[in-house]
Amino acid sequence: MLRSNIQPDRLTLPYVLKSVAGLVDCYLGRVIHGVIVKIGMEFDSFVRVSLVDMYVKGELLGCALQMFDESPERNKLGSILLWNVLINGCCRVGDLKKATELFEAMPKRNVGSWNSLINGFMRDGEVDRARELFDRMPEKNVVSWTTMVTGYSQNGHHEKALSMFSKMLEMGVKPNDLTVVSALSACAKIGALEAGVQIRKYLSSNGFRLNKAIGTALVDMYAKCGNVESASRVFGMTKERDLRTWSVMIWGWAIHGCFQQAFEYLDKMKSKGVKPDGVVFLAILTACSHSGQVDKGLSFFDSMRLDYSIEPTTKHYALIVDLLGRAGRLDEALSFIKSMPLDPDIVIWGALFCACRAHKNTEIAEFASQRLLQLEPKHPGGYVFLSNIYAGVGRWEDVERVRTSMKNRGAEKDPGWSYIEVDSQVHRFVAGDRAHKRTAEIHQKLEEITRSARKQGYTPETEWVLHNIEEEEKEDALGSHSEKLALAFALISTSPKTTVRIVKNLRVCGDCHSMMKYASRMNEREIVLRDIKRFHHFKDGICSCGDYW
Known part of the structure; x- marks a missing residue:
């Protein structure tokens, strides 16, 4: 257009600037800004807003602010869009103080002004300030509500x-x-x-x-x-499927331990011409790991690199370590780590560590622990894993040494919690919880379950308790795990035959896993427990994982 000696106007330039913003090409943006100055269009209101937006999206906030300060129309009532663009830009780069100052100084606001600042607070994790602004809004639209719902969900406030x-x-x-x-x-x-x-x-x-x-x-x-x-x-029923739709379904089969269906859907996906990516292979490797399909998993790992030219990430390597470790092939897992082209991170060493605990291999566990603590001295995982290993073999002095070291370095263990939904209301329990309004009934029911389970052959697996305390105290400690409290609450709150569904933030311990099997048979209930690794479907005293977890 320029070579044809046709001069762009106020309608042409905003589209050019929008394209520059999409490319995030700051050098090109400055060049076009120079062209705009040359042809005398820099003070046009449409062009001005587009220039500010371009600099905002290129994260050149200083240039955007300078453009704003030099805008003669910024204090006019019709300049709301210019203010909103800049507020949004400040929020994008995390300068909420400046965004708030601009918001408060606006001559007039519209719904977009409020939505931009609310979104900024949500993106920065300031959910209470976002809610305060939302409640103050004189008028709300669907974007306002969506910003709140999305913001709460992305910040982990799912109930809100x-x-x-x-x-x-x-x-x-x-x-x-x-x-x-x-x-x-x-x-x-x-x-x-x-x-x-x-x-x-x-x-x-x-x-x-x-x-x-x-x-x-x-x-x-x-x-x-x-x-x-x-x-x-x-x-x-979903006719429009993309790679994400297929990967979500394959993940679903994988976390439920349905490895055959995961493989089948991978084949279906490929037959539809959809090429798998690294995320799909993570799901497939997870399915292999949870079902003990070691050779299949190794084959898929090779195929990912050789057939699809997908370079494995640390997550893929961690799954291979987990795959080998669960199968008890700990020496192979350690050799695999040492041969990796990437530096192993805490997830990889953690996968090896978990396998060491399951197979009671203290020697490799100590080696993995040293690597974990070298990488992140304040990460609680290394200390917790190692104390678990020592407790499992009765080395209580070593347990106390590790726990003291953990405390001295300021590493804190994540508390265990479980969610359960009853009558469309979500209830949250933490280990040892006595805050629930029905706590007396819950603990009474839990004692009843334990007594009945003992008659059926259940014995508390006290090696899952980390302290060197008396056996009776260990049993009490196991009895207060959050998933057991959630189970007891479900049994007193729902009708017979209703499926119990529990979500836990940590890996279920062996004792709770054992208790769930007994409870499913005694109460003739299906119990679906989702922990951080996978789903466990308990029915008639059997778990879908086949005790391979």
Whole structure:
């Protein structure tokens, strides 16, 4: 256009600047800014806003602020867009102080002004300040509500995200696809199946199309809430599938221990012309690891590199270590780590460490522990893993030494918690919890379960307790694990035959795993427990993992 001696106007330049912003090419942006100055268009309001937006998206906030300060129309009532663009830019780079100053100084605000600042606070983890602003808003639109639902979910406040979504519907605000996807993601994170089912019913009765985004979110929700069969049905109904849709379904089969279905869906995906990526191979390797398919796993690992030219990440290497370790091939796992082209991280050493505990190999465990603590001296994992190993073989002086070292270095262990949904309300339990309003009934029920299980042959596996204390005290400590409290609450709060679904943030211990098997048989209930690694489906005294976990 320029070579043809046709001069761009105020409608041409914003599109050019938008393209520059999309390329994030700051040098090209400055060149075009120079052209704009040469042809005398720098003070046009449309062009000015586009220039500020370009500098904001290139994270040249100083240039954007200079453009703003030099804008003659910034204090006019019609300049809201210019202010909003700059506020959004300050939020993008994390300068919330400046964003707030600009917001407070605006001659006039619109809904976009409020939404930009709320989104900024949410992105920075300032959820309370975001909520305060939201409550102050004189007028809210669907973007305002979606920003809150999404923000809560992304910051780990999943119950608040679902509460906000429910309130939105009560207020008669129709959600958009992003709101729905965020709400379903919150359901998936805490295992809120009932809430997820209600959202699906709302979608069906309000004309929402099962498009790629919503279909994928529903598959993910059902799979992570323990109903992989429903996930598979929704997957079959979703006609628009991309790589993410396939990978979510394969992950669902993998975390439920259904390795044959995971392999089958990988083959189906490839037959549809969809090429697997590194995420899909993570899911496939997970399926192999949880089912003891060592040779298959090693074959897939080689295929990933040789057939698809995908370079393995540390996560892929960690899964191979886990695969070998679970199978008891600890020397091979250690040799594999030493031959890696990447430097092993704490996840890789942690995978080896967990295998050492399962197979009671103290020698390799101590070696892995040293590597863990060299990498991150304050990370609690290394200390917890090592104290677990020593406790398992009764080396109590070493347990105390490790725990003292952990305390002196300021490393804190993550507390164990479990979620359970009853009558569409999510309840959270922590180890030793006595804060629940029905705590007396819960502990009474737990004692009843334990007594009945003992008659059936259950013996508390006290080696899972890390302290050198009397056996009776060890049994009390095991009895207060969060998943057992959640189980007891479910049994006193739901009708017979109802499936119990529990979500735990840590790996389930051997004693709780054993107790769940007995409880499923005695109470004639299916118990679905999701821990940080996988799903365990307990039914008639048997676990779907086949005790290979």
